[in-house]
Amino acid sequence: MRYRWHLGYVAWLLNRVTGIAITAYLVIHIWVIHNLTKGPEGFNRVMAFVQQPLFKLGEIALLGAILFHAMNGLRVLCIEWAGGAGIQKRLFWWVMAIGLILFVFGAYPILVSAVGGGPVETGEFLR
Amino acid sequence: MNGGLRGMNSGGLIGWFLQRMTGLLLVPVVLLHVWVTHYIVGGSGVHQAEVDYTMVAARLSSPWWKLIDISLLLIVLYHGLRGVWVVLQEAPHRPWVRIALYCVILVFGAALAILGTVTILPFRAPPAALLR
Numbered sequence: 001m002r003y004r005w006h007l008g009y010v011a012w013l014l015n016r017v018t019g020i021a022i023t024a025y026l027v028i029h030i031w032v033i034h035n036l037t038k039g040p041e042g043f044n045r046v047m048a049f050v051q052q053p054l055f056k057l058g059e060i061a062l063l064g065a066i067l068f069h070a071m072n073g074l075r076v077l078c079i080e081w082a083g084g085a086g087i088q089k090r091l092f093w094w095v096m097a098i099g100l101i102l103f104v105f106g107a108y109p110i111l112v113s114a115v116g117g118g119p120v121e122t123g124e125f126l127r
Numbered sequence: 128m129n130g131g132l133r134g135m136n137s138g139g140l141i142g143w144f145l146q147r148m149t150g151l152l153l154v155p156v157v158l159l160h161v162w163v164t165h166y167i168v169g170g171s172g173v174h175q176a177e178v179d180y181t182m183v184a185a186r187l188s189s190p191w192w193k194l195i196d197i198s199l200l201l202i203v204l205y206h207g208l209r210g211v212w213v214v215l216q217e218a219p220h221r222p223w224v225r226i227a228l229y230c231v232i233l234v235f236g237a238a239l240a241i242l243g244t245v246t247i248l249p250f251r252a253p254p255a256a257l258l259r
Contacts, residue, residue, distance in 0.1 A: 036246050
């Protein structure tokens with residue numbers, strides 16, 4: 001049973017899970033953004049709804065899924081095309097470290113806006 | 128095994144190659160998309176930006192952003208739905224189920240591609256919306 005949870009297997013499995021989750025989100029995302037055709041009031045009403053704190057937590061999970069999928073994908077390319085098979089394990093931890101740094105960097109502002117203050121209006125810094 | 132349709136074969140070399148190439152392309156493009164739509168630098172550092180009509184309209188007033196967004200839409204739909212198709216194929220299916228699943232994914236993908244394109248391509252913000 002140890003072989004079943006081999007690093008490469010876990011990465012392969014997580015790649016599928018995150019891939020399917022991201023694709024499911026993509027479908028909803030295209031649908032939601034289509035509200036742009038309803039004009040400013042219609043679009044802003046929908047966007048206000050999907051930018052509530054609970055959705056922010058979902059956004060953090062989405063960011064994690066995207067970063068895992070992207071970083072793991074780069075690892076797969078390194079193994080297949082750059083002869084990285086010999087350093088597979090080290091490669092995995094390297095890309096995951098980069099992914100984790102990007103995740104912390106990206107998740108923190110979302111968390112801040114979720115727990116207090118809310119998101120910053122684009123115009124706020126431009127005035 | 129292959130139900131007789133070459134394009135349906137998940138093990139196809141071209142399909143496999145395209146999945147890698149689109150994946151590689153999507154890494155910087157998706158990260159750019161997330162960065163420009165959700166973050167803003169100012170004040171005391173990086174903040175999450177409020178996504179509203181004005182912000183999206185400002186970006187879509189450039190034909191280059193329209194091109195980038197439509198390219199992203201089509202590439203990510205191809206990559207994502209092909210990935211789902213590969214996963215679905217792992218379970219053994221009768222040939223007619225395979226063909227039905229393939230058609231469903233194809234029609235679904237085409238519908239989403241059209242829905243996304245008609246959102247972006249003809250978009251023109253009313254002039255008042257660009258003023259805050």
